[in-house]
Amino acid sequence: MSEVKNVLRLENITMQFGGVVAINNLSLQVNEGEIVALIGPNGAGKTTAFNCVTGVYEPTNGAVYFHGKPIAVNHPQGKMVRQYAGELANKYRETRPVVYSPDRITAMGIARTFQNIRLFKSQTAFENVLIATHLRRSSNLFTAAFRLNLREERRMREKAMSLLETVGLAEEADELATSLPYGKQRRLEIARALATDPTLLLLDEPAAGMNPQETDELGEFIVDIKNRFNLTVFMIEHHMNLVMDISDRIYVLDFGRQIAEGTPQEIQQNPVVIAAYLGVEEE
């Protein structure tokens, strides 16, 4: 890590659903090669932040930059302007609103997993990963239909298989994805995300539902793939041991607001965090 380059930057992101403000003026950044964790109590707006990054939601206000390039920029319109009176309201006035669809954002190199696992349920584990290789195809409908892309097809299959091996699911390649145990489904989601050749990986509660031993293994695994695939990792997680073990930096959200930022040590000692978050008995 010679020089710090930021990969992802959120600037004044606000996300409002009707009258509910899910995220309030959130700014954060993730640098190249880092593992950054986003923590906070349930309903703090963590997944919403992910959805703003991946294009599922269009933020009400603010901007998201990926490698310095805007991927979502919006400013409040209509009666919302009043709520953002002042500098914030006018900050993005001059910029044209930009909203990329999720698939384009994935194509730029951001891949994600889902909190409530979203595997392709009628497909096998192997097919799930294979589908994700579709993004980097060079064939068109014609060459694909008439099998003029055999070499590429073989490469896709090899890549999918090797990713399954990476996550330790080679044995289960032909099992129906949804018939796998929970932990393996989470790994499969990671393999599938990796198949899109990302530079930034967003993990939404990768350890949810795992026992302490599995969680430890997952931590090692995340570090391992980060190094192997040259990734930057941005994750939401509730398991504090995992977060403290592997994160370089941590952001804490509460009620849609960022209440703290820092290294694991700093966060552990931050009184605001302790009050708002760690003080609450978890699960």
Added chain:
Amino acid sequence: MKERKNARLILSLLGVAAIYFLGWFIEQRSGSKSMVVTVLQKGAVYALIAVSMNLLNGFVGLFSLGQAGFMLVGAYTYAILTIPMAKRAAVYQYYDGGWVQFTVGVIPAMIAAGLIAAVFAALIGIPVLRLKGDYLAIATLGFAEIIRAIVQWDTIGPLTNGSNLLKTYPTLKNIMPGNSVLFVFLVVGVCIGLILLIINSTYGRAMKAIRDDEIAAEAMGINLFHHKQMAFVISSFFAGVGGALLAMYQGSLQANSFKSSMTYEILLIVVIGGLGSVSGSVIASFLFIAASEWWLRFLDSEMLVGDFKVPLLAPGFRMVVFSVVIMVVVLFFRRGIMGDRELWEIGRRRGAKGGRIQ
């Protein structure tokens, strides 16, 4: 592994060849008057249309109800392009022979039928495919009705003959006399083969991903609109070709018969065969047509067994029995005949693939 794959391929080809031979043989044996031949022809036509609808409903998970509209476009394109010059004055009796003053061959006309249907689909798809689920269903249904209204519009009567019948174009029986079944099997076979190639390509996998989970598919970099549009256009192309074949089978053509009930019938075939199964749609088409046109026809006429008049039998009873059977399938055999598997996948082990229908 590879040897088994080859063996399977050879087996499939033999199977297809056997079906073709059987079709040909039946027609030679029982002659063109026989009801079996009728069922084989119409069944094959419906098979193509059902597979094209299954591509959307079963493989991409788009609940589209516009099939009758695209069939209508295909059927009219074919008929308009192939009516012999000599007969145009008579067919377009109220429109001074019509605008189109040339004819093209059967095969080019069929391809044109598919292409024009595909163009319509591409245009309709732009607004409609943004809609979800049942809204898409009702919007496509609406478009099919709009297409029907336009075709019947008097102002373009010189093109479409308005609400009057189109006739005298080449029909199944006079394209390859005595081999009508073989002809329709060939065309349908090629079309279904193409659909299978697409389904099993990387694009087909992407379509199935959209069916299973749109949000996850999009997060994997699959452009929803692009792939949906692609499937919609492909499906409509083959629905158009299917419409052309239906026109050939019927021998006469009227926009009035392409109502939403036609789409419903095809949807029911798809469901009976199994959403997401090409072979299921094909099998269900033949069963559906055979049952409705042939096996159950006796229910429509009074029957005397000795002196006893069998009760209930009267015109229309056939369709009542038939729709009850369909409801039983819809309610109790929701996976249909094949579920989402293919005939050639039976016996291949592939996880526990049960209980799913989408």
Added chain:
Amino acid sequence: MFNQLLPYLLAGISVGGQYALIAVGYTMVYGILRLINFAHGDIFTAAGFFMVYLSASLPPAVSIPLVIVLTVVLGFTVERVAYKPLRSAPRMSIMISAIGVSYLLQNLMWYLTGGLAKQYPVLPGLSETIRIGEATTKVVTIVTPVLTVALVVGLVMLINHTKIGMAMRAVSVDFETAQLMGIKINNVISVTFIIGSAMAAVGSMLFFTNYTAVTPTVGAMPGLKAFVAAVFGGIGSIPGAMIGALIIGISENLIKAAGLTAFSDAFTFALLILVLLFRPTGLFGEKTTEKV
């Protein structure tokens, strides 16, 4: 000019009111089950046939309530037999079942009636001719909007001020939570179908007094149009459905007045597509966001 348009306007209001009564059934069922009840148009047709057969031997005072009862029984039965077993199935399955029911009802009616048009009986006080300005019309044209508005107001009161109405609103907002809160979902759904069918029965009396021939497929088109009206008004909103239906009824007739008869049906669908594209929640619907 106005005198030219008046008969079209009257026809539009009248037919719009009749669509409204059908649309109520659609919008309520959709609001609760998220199901386009494709069979609703056929239940409407069945109500027409009930009247044809009942009035042959019974006086209107008996046959009118009996028709409503029979229609309600039919709607209730359809829900219990064809939709209830599929409660946990994907929505597409229920919709396919609805299409299947529609197919079955149409074929059944075709069989029972021989597919011949049946003459609808004359209902006292509705079929008489009256003059309004330059136009002549039937009493039913005047009765329809009044009755429709009265029924819709009554229904809205029912939904806003009774226990079952509250339960209905709860179920339509969140099916699962309502179930957890101890609301008997199946009862609520049954009541929805009962109200919808009763409205369709009243609608059929008004509709067939104008259009005096009942055929097995006659309900399909009004059914679809009523659904469009429900979407237009904002699915789930009963006053929305009524206003949507009136707008559709009137515009359809104005299009006829403009000499574009061929497109009067097509217009309805074009309107639907426009609404779905530009205001998918309709005139009075609420916006919802899908959770990821």
Added chain:
Amino acid sequence: MKKLIALVLAVMMLVPAFALADNVIRIGVFEPSTGDNGAGGKQEILGIEYANSLAPTITLGGEEYQVELVIEDNQSLTDKAVSAAQSLVSKDVSVVLGSYGSGASMAGGDVFAEAGVPAIGISCTNPNVTLLCDYYWRICFLDPFQGTVMANYAKELGATKAYVLTMLGEDYGVGLGKYFVDAFTKLGGEVVEENFTEGTSDFAAYLNNATAAGADVVFAPCATTYAALIIDQAAAQGVTYPLLAGDTWESSVILEAAKGKNVKVYCSTFFDENDDGAAAAEFVSGFKAWLNENADKKTNNGGNDIVAAVSALGFDGYNVALAALAAADSADPAAVAEALPGVDYTGVTGNITFDENGDARKDMAYIKYANPETGAFDFVKTQSVDD
């Protein structure tokens, strides 16, 4: 359960294999008994059945054959007509009679032509039925003739401006409407044309337009379902001009609609019950007796014993078929097809010989008036076209 269904399916496959009896000739009856034209189709079948009851056998090649009617319902729909026709053909009929409604006839024509089975159209009046099909003959007059007849009659009633109303998508009405327009404009009249769509319920606006346009006659060839509504509405508006239509309006539905109302309804048709001819009189009395004997048949006739023109035509159609069979001296469809053009038969609707298109040379139509007081059709006059 699945096995049970498989079994049921297997049993169903076996059922259609009915045995063919010896010495039976089959005549296909290709008629709608359900759908829009169901009522008319049933009356046509009655005529055929009555004829069959009078002449149930035929002698060919010195051997007596039983004539069996194979009735298939084409549901008044062009797409269903195709499979109904195929079903008839597959049952080895020698000749086909029908259908009421030109659309179904045209749709079925191709099937008959391909199978080489001759068909005799009974009341289908569209020229294309025979023009576009070499295996179709017909025993009634054609729409151009009928349209001209009604245009002439409209002129005789003193009309100068006609309002023509037809249903979109209906072959018969649209066609007849156009021929009426052609003829009426040729006679120097003025025409306003309008269409309505299937399922239209309110004709108030259309009739208003007619009145506003200053029409002094309305020509509305359409299915009886709509006819009843139009008559109803015309009476409600108190229109003074007469309503004219083609042969479909000769139906008890029209009589019921017009009964007791102040409307003038005229239609053209093929036959008159009160025809003086001996053959016609005999037919009428015999047919009425036959209807009254049999409650089912009477119901099919609309519950009364009024003789519809299409029944008379059906009667003639059956006898023309027998004549052709006799001339061919064979039950082979090809032989019958060859013999048909030479048939010269005089029936209850007049003499029938075929021209080069396969159409009967008929030059006379009967114009009838739906009498609102008696609830019956009054014969007005016979009308022919001289050109």
